[in-house]
Amino acid sequence: METMEQRYISNNMRVQFLASSPLENMKASLEQVLKNTPPKKSYSNRELGGLFSGYTGLAYLFLRLSAGHPDLTVMGHNLRFWAERYLDGDRGSLVLESGNCGLASERLSFLAVLCCLTKDLGHLKRFLGDVPLLLGPYPPSQGDPFPSEMIYGRAGTLYLIRMIKQWVPEFAPCLESPTLRIAEVIMRTDDDGQGNWEWHGKRYYGAAHGEIGIITQLVLSVPSLAVELAPRLEDLLSLQLQDGNWPSSEKKRREGKPAKLLQWCHGAPGFIYSLEALRPYFPRHQDDIDFAIEKARELIWRHGILVKEPSLCHGLFGNAL
Numbered sequence: 001m002e003t004m005e006q007r008y009i010s011n012n013m014r015v016q017f018l019a020s021s022p023l024e025n026m027k028a029s030l031e032q033v034l035k036n037t038p039p040k041k042s043y044s045n046r047e048l049g050g051l052f053s054g055y056t057g058l059a060y061l062f063l064r065l066s067a068g069h070p071d072l073t074v075m076g077h078n079l080r081f082w083a084e085r086y087l088d089g090d091r092g093s094l095v096l097e098s099g100n101c102g103l104a105s106e107r108l109s110f111l112a113v114l115c116c117l118t119k120d121l122g123h124l125k126r127f128l129g130d131v132p133l134l135l136g137p138y139p140p141s142q143g144d145p146f147p148s149e150m151i152y153g154r155a156g157t158l159y160l161i162r163m164i165k166q167w168v169p170e171f172a173p174c175l176e177s178p179t180l181r182i183a184e185v186i187m188r189t190d191d192d193g194q195g196n197w198e199w200h201g202k203r204y205y206g207a208a209h210g211e212i213g214i215i216t217q218l219v220l221s222v223p224s225l226a227v228e229l230a231p232r233l234e235d236l237l238s239l240q241l242q243d244g245n246w247p248s249s250e251k252k253r254r255e256g257k258p259a260k261l262l263q264w265c266h267g268a269p270g271f272i273y274s275l276e277a278l279r280p281y282f283p284r285h286q287d288d289i290d291f292a293i294e295k296a297r298e299l300i301w302r303h304g305i306l307v308k309e310p311s312l313c314h315g316l317f318g319n320a321l
Helices: 022-036 055-068 079-088 106-118 121-128 154-167 169-188 211-221 223-238 250-255 268-281 283-303 316-320
Strands: none
Touching: 022 055, 022 079, 055 079, 055 106, 079 106, 106 121, 106 154, 121 154, 121 169, 154 169, 154 211, 169 211, 169 223, 211 223, 211 268, 223 268, 223 283, 268 283
């Protein structure tokens, strides 16, 4: 049976210093990205996974870094140039797919990044044109086709809306009503008949598909919801295990299975990011939040480097941050 220790490289190496500056290392990494996955004239469906995976995510990576490093050039061009090139490729006729309106939605992510890059009101109108599809009502025979979580659900839509508002503050008035209406749908969603959110029939707790990720996007989007969501946050804090981790799902918790996953998507790393973001909105819970974060950090440090690809979701980058 696989043990927790086999999933990690022990964090007991001596302190090492970088041979180059962080900026030089970042530039070298971006050059590798461009060499291994250069912008293309057209993209297949498998190459288009929204911000979550694929070339639109790379476009946003270069755009986001360009804000902090406007003068940095990589392979002869600044970072904004490369963001534009990644967005130029033909993506065919993008549509909002049933069951996918979150960070993995190519249509919503592509339009959101275009809004951030161009500040074009036309792209915003196209983005907002899909919002009614997320609000229902839906035929009883069909049911609600969209989940509430981050990667494929409405919490991810809220993230994209906040992203647009950050890059283009003048769009904020147009985004206020969609934000409130999407948040309202999430708040009244009852997937299990007991008031809980589920994804594929399971109640998850983590940042990607679970409650802490949904609560984070709700509160960051509509801060007044913090009061109503406080009991849910208290429940999640109470679920932290003795070692500092959280169970990935209610099913695993009830079965008494060990919480082996220590990643952003499932486990302590994702909880740390979320709790740090939520802390200012829950002043009465800050001591409990601080205690939970410290306990989770100690666990991550103790286990060391995750033996997986350099992914933010379920790899060493998510844990290293």
